Amino acid sequence: MDFVALDFETANSSRGSVCSIGLVEYEKGKLKREYYRLVKPKQNYFASINVSIHGITKEDVADAPEFDVLWEREIRELLEGKFLVAHNAQFDMSVLRAVLDQYNLPYPMLAYNCSVNISKKTWTLPRYKLNVVSDYLGIELEHHHALDDARASAQILLKAAEELQANNVKELVEKTNTMNGMMFDTSYEPAKLNNKRRAKKQSESYVAATSEVDTTHLFYQSHIVFTGKLEAMKREEAVQRIVDRGGKLQRNVEASTNYLIVGNATFRDYMNGKRNSQIERTEMLLAEGHAIEIISESDFLKHL
Structure with a gap:
């Protein structure tokens, strides 16, 4: 302890x-x-x-x-x-x-x-x-x-x-x-008494384009947060791509988050030592032992 x-x-x-x-x-x-x-x-x-x-x-x-x-x-x-x-x-x-x-x-x-x-x-x-x-x-x-x-x-x-x-x-x-x-x-x-999950609420407005989901895909059943402006597509399209692969959207980084996907400009700032609140939250949770991976927009597109 x-x-x-x-x-x-x-x-x-x-x-x-x-x-x-x-x-x-x-x-x-x-x-x-x-x-x-x-x-x-x-x-x-x-x-x-x-x-x-x-x-x-x-x-x-x-x-x-x-x-x-x-x-x-x-x-x-x-x-x-x-x-x-x-x-x-x-x-x-x-x-x-x-x-x-x-x-x-x-x-x-x-x-x-x-x-x-x-x-x-x-x-x-x-x-x-x-x-x-x-x-x-x-x-x-x-x-x-x-x-x-x-x-x-x-x-x-x-x-x-x-x-x-x-x-x-x-x-x-x-x-x-x-x-x-x-x-x-x-x-x-603030610290709270009950640990409420938001992923279901945030993802419910998105429906997968097909029922045939690749269960071996990296994002399958993963909880994902986006931060920073995306260059290659709109945020809504990126979220839909995640849902199509069986992933779930979260608004904020939590202990249950698996991946934080960072827009390229924000990721460059991160590499230069500048962190926004979502990245800071991720680093704190990483320090506590939670398994969250920070992925650049470019790598996100490769995984797609």
Whole structure:
């Protein structure tokens, strides 16, 4: 199990007001490192209700660096390209996006999931707050301390994997029927509880020209995504060619995608280091162990 558990505490109701961060990294199921820092918010205002929850005050962070300094020096390399987990990831990932936006910093490329969602698919409990799940699993917790919350989230992930006999993160996501969220470039997609497939919906308006399909063809029963403008034909014609060979169209790259077909101009940009969101998503899924092949328009025509 390779992952990083993350938790933020904020100084006030603004999602960008990070005042502490905790990270716990596991590699092959073993603890690799722990990271905790106090952070001085850019607008250094602490609301009394937030202080009453986590106990951090304006005085505590007086000599602490701001987030942009820590991001460049320490945090980015701990998160970039990693698989993250957080308890109520919707909050923590929105905090990360907000504080990066505040300093005009680009988003890292990463995938993440939510230990709340994973808990709901693993155990039947009255509630799924971090302290409730931790108490049920016998995890010691100093709640609302960023490092301790990150530790607890990591333990929940590991115990869910043990419960469901999942050997790695990919298997755990599949067995819990959850969907990873993603961050890339200046955009993101949220983690979801149910893994809904779109391929059938996107392909249903296309009908194969013949019932005699070559079952040995490369694209037979493959899930395919197009990106970038095609030079040789219109997108609709290309999709029809795929359907005629027993393939299925997807609008966006997913874990079930087999091939990403890239228009020649976009593919040349890719070869020169420029990636659009679909290619970035593909590379992230490849890093997670999914088998997706990136094919240029020229090679697509050869396969046809």
